[in-house]
Amino acid sequence: MRNLNQDTITQAVLARFAGTPDPRLKEIMTCLVQHLHAFAREVKLTEAEWLQGIQFLTATGHKCDTQRQEFILLSDTLGLSMLTVAMNNEKPAGCTEATVFGPFFLEDAPHYEQGADVANGARGEPCVVRGTVKGLDGKPVADAVINVWQADADGNYDVQYAELAHPQARGILRSGPDGGFHFKTIRAEAYPIPSDGPVGDMLKATANHPWRPAHLHFMIEAPGYERLITQVFRDGDPYLDSDAVFGVRQSLVADWVELPDGSYSLDYDFVLNPVR
């Protein structure tokens, strides 16, 4: 394996990975090397561009910490996240569609009773959210674990505030015996994804905006059903057709209704797919 040139090196690298014991890892490494090399070959990557790429990835890694996941932002803005979600969440008609997870979920959100205010002090227009969790057969799903999380009126998630002592605008509820749930929170607002890092630089350099249409994140889990990770989008938002992370599905767009007292309400029902 000496004297490898641009015509022979790819086969040599593939041969190197041919002994990978795990067949799935072997498949992934083989495909990765082929596409990585084909990319470099097709664009005739220069050494200066290669170094820029190394520096971009390094800066992206350095931007990641317990509060910030810049590689997920990168995957989101390159459409890889939505592609992966789409490939892995083909559900029968009638099921609630899945969309991107995003980088702002927290494992250990606070638990709330029905009707509680998950905003927990987050700034925003008051809003009541109501819905039911059903199976594809229409039967209510009781005791489903419902994670909700969202940004505040300034477009920030709680984890983006370094000084915050307790979680805000996120929580875990359980559906009632009839599959129903309801909680207080704040109205979802459009916001830009964090753009003070390498992904923001990439968006600027490619003349793209960092905005996401207003949405409320849901993760719903119940025994016997596939986990649903999705978002409900606010109708009328100017960014519904140019979401920075390609996540909008028409079936997930809903109406935030303004009430006479100036507060808002959202009604949305979720339909889970039985485990296959």
Added chain:
Amino acid sequence: MRNLNQDTITQAVLARFAGTPDPRLKEIMTCLVQHLHAFAREVKLTEAEWLQGIQFLTATGHKCDTQRQEFILLSDTLGLSMLTVAMNNEKPAGCTEATVFGPFFLEDAPHYEQGADVANGARGEPCVVRGTVKGLDGKPVADAVINVWQADADGNYDVQYAELAHPQARGILRSGPDGGFHFKTIRAEAYPIPSDGPVGDMLKATANHPWRPAHLHFMIEAPGYERLITQVFRDGDPYLDSDAVFGVRQSLVADWVELPDGSYSLDYDFVLNPVR
């Protein structure tokens, strides 16, 4: 741009990057998105695997600091570095071949006079290195700036020792009026690339060793000539045919001759390509 599925999302993402003002960046982003999506689609990437990928890249970024460049190691071990070098360094026959730069170069190495000991205390078998720098026309290249760097007998570069007060086994010399240079150092030894990080995990999981054959790095610059980044490899090394970074070229393999006093000598001449 709503309801993107696995069949339509790639075109939507490409459309997003179609307005990139810089034509070269547009070309690179377009090709990158196509190959990234094709990779995910061909292997039918699962959401768990996607997350493993995010975590791998994040860990790779976190391993990078001023002393360690894990993304270069990743590029090296996937053959991307050597592919990029090969594509960008096609030279006329007779010129010294280029090979990978590696992650251990330092911008501000100490300057040495001819004959000085660049080892500067690094552990290893004493060795004298001699050579000349010539142009492709055979004329000596005087006053060429010659950067040399290498690992010590324990397989470590100086930058891998946190406690080291001064550079070792690296330095900058200038060729004399006849293009000649000579310096003292230590004999090059085979060594494993740093394997206590994500790249080491990847090599283990793919049943690959992290070893590089013994080599001495050179970067040679002179006005009117292309910069040469290369390595001279030690003949007889057991890793010449399985270099972890795919960098060996037969024309760069040379004899480290053992002298009667137990020290070594290496003679190697460099031929630079005129700037095109």
